[in-house]
Amino acid sequence: MALNNESIQTSLTAKFGEEVYSFSDASGMLSFESAAALNLKVMQFLFDELGFTFLTDLCGVNYPDNKDAELVVVYHLHNLVDNIRLRYSVAVPLAKPDVFTATQLFSTANWMERETYDFFGINFVGHPNLKRILNVEEMDYFPLRKEFPLEDQTRIDKDDEMFGRG
Amino acid sequence: MRPVRFNVHPKEAEIADAISMAAAPDGVSGDGFFATQLSSVVGLARKNSLWPLPFATSCCGIEFMATMASHYDLARFGSERVGFSPRQCDLLMVMGTIAKKMAPVLRQVYLQMAEPRWVIAVGACASSGGIFDTYSVLQGIDQVIPVDVYVPGCPPRPEAIIDGFMKIQDLVGQESIRRRNSDQYKELLNSYGIQ
Numbered sequence: 001m002a003l004n005n006e007s008i009q010t011s012l013t014a015k016f017g018e019e020v021y022s023f024s025d026a027s028g029m030l031s032f033e034s035a036a037a038l039n040l041k042v043m044q045f046l047f048d049e050l051g052f053t054f055l056t057d058l059c060g061v062n063y064p065d066n067k068d069a070e071l072v073v074v075y076h077l078h079n080l081v082d083n084i085r086l087r088y089s090v091a092v093p094l095a096k097p098d099v100f101t102a103t104q105l106f107s108t109a110n111w112m113e114r115e116t117y118d119f120f121g122i123n124f125v126g127h128p129n130l131k132r133i134l135n136v137e138e139m140d141y142f143p144l145r146k147e148f149p150l151e152d153q154t155r156i157d158k159d160d161e162m163f164g165r166g
Numbered sequence: 167m168r169p170v171r172f173n174v175h176p177k178e179a180e181i182a183d184a185i186s187m188a189a190a191p192d193g194v195s196g197d198g199f200f201a202t203q204l205s206s207v208v209g210l211a212r213k214n215s216l217w218p219l220p221f222a223t224s225c226c227g228i229e230f231m232a233t234m235a236s237h238y239d240l241a242r243f244g245s246e247r248v249g250f251s252p253r254q255c256d257l258l259m260v261m262g263t264i265a266k267k268m269a270p271v272l273r274q275v276y277l278q279m280a281e282p283r284w285v286i287a288v289g290a291c292a293s294s295g296g297i298f299d300t301y302s303v304l305q306g307i308d309q310v311i312p313v314d315v316y317v318p319g320c321p322p323r324p325e326a327i328i329d330g331f332m333k334i335q336d337l338v339g340q341e342s343i344r345r346r347n348s349d350q351y352k353e354l355l356n357s358y359g360i361q
Contacts, residue, residue: 134267135266135267135301135302136266136267139301143301143302148301150300150301151299151300151301152295152299152300152301152303152305154305154309
């Protein structure tokens with residue numbers, strides 16, 4: 001049986017029922033969501049049963065207006081045999097951004113989760129070495145969250161008008 | 167008929183015109199002697215044999231490659247040898263965006279250079295952070311090391327880099343040999359937390 005978006009959705013719904021939702025087809029790529037607590041079960045199922053053995057990308061998104069779901073972790077998975085990709089995301093509240101680590105399933109998740117922690121402050125529960133990877137270690141905030149200004153706060157010689165902030 | 171016309175009447179090069187000599191400093195000369203200040207002689211020697219250490223991190227570094235190459239030829243100014251060891255170099259040329267994570271590395275390179283040492287910040291990023299007004303970029307290398315000459319531009323043309331280099335040469339040629347031991351200089355370094 002060749003795998004396609006419809007059969008993946010059918011398998012997931014048969015296994016998890018209403019707990020996986022928001023299925024959509026963006027430019028031919030299947031996307032869906034679930035609760036954050038379920039992320040390892042869903043990915044283990046995709047890994048074992050549907051052959052999604054490759055984690056292409058893992059990143060964070062911040063939607064400040066989504067109450068209690070401000071931070072989103074997005075997983076891009078790839079089935080190398082059937083050459084099908086999908087996108088899976090879980091949302092967590094800003095106040096308690098806990099997501100289970102995927103490092104046991106995908107070794108490549110290690111650095112990607114460190115990066116996502118570095119920029120969004122998502123706490124990957126069970127990660128073996130959760131510390132900053134790209135930014136300076138002294139940094140005391142998470143720069144890609146919308147609540148923090150993008151600009152360097154130590155600047156003293158830059159004219160706001162020249163930077164479109166006048 | 168030959169496909170390419172060769173120059174069958176080549177002009178002989180005038181070697182005497184092709185060599186440029188640095189002008190002698192002010193002094194008193196007479197039969198068989200020439201007297202001048204030691205600092206003038208030292209300055210003359212230093213300014214015409216500056217060894218640059220390129221610290222190139224982005225597009226300004228590409229312009230520096232053009233500056234070094236045959237068309238613009240930085241070697242005309244006595245910088246034939248571009249060194250890559252901080253211990254041997256006199257002039258740190260910082261070209262490109264310095265991320266905050268790179269700042270300790272840049273500072274370490276500066277500390278490893280022996281006195282006397284000069285620093286030139288080439289381009290908007292090295293001078294002020296440039297367009298990168300963002301959390302990850304150092305807003306000018308003068309936050310971590312003292313800078314002698316700033317070259318504006320994004321990126322500056324090789325002519326601008328050469329102009330900055332000549333400004334450095336002027337500074338080097340006029341510098342008192344006691345400057346590096348002065349209280350003022352120590353105060354400058356202390357303001358950067360050096361020594």
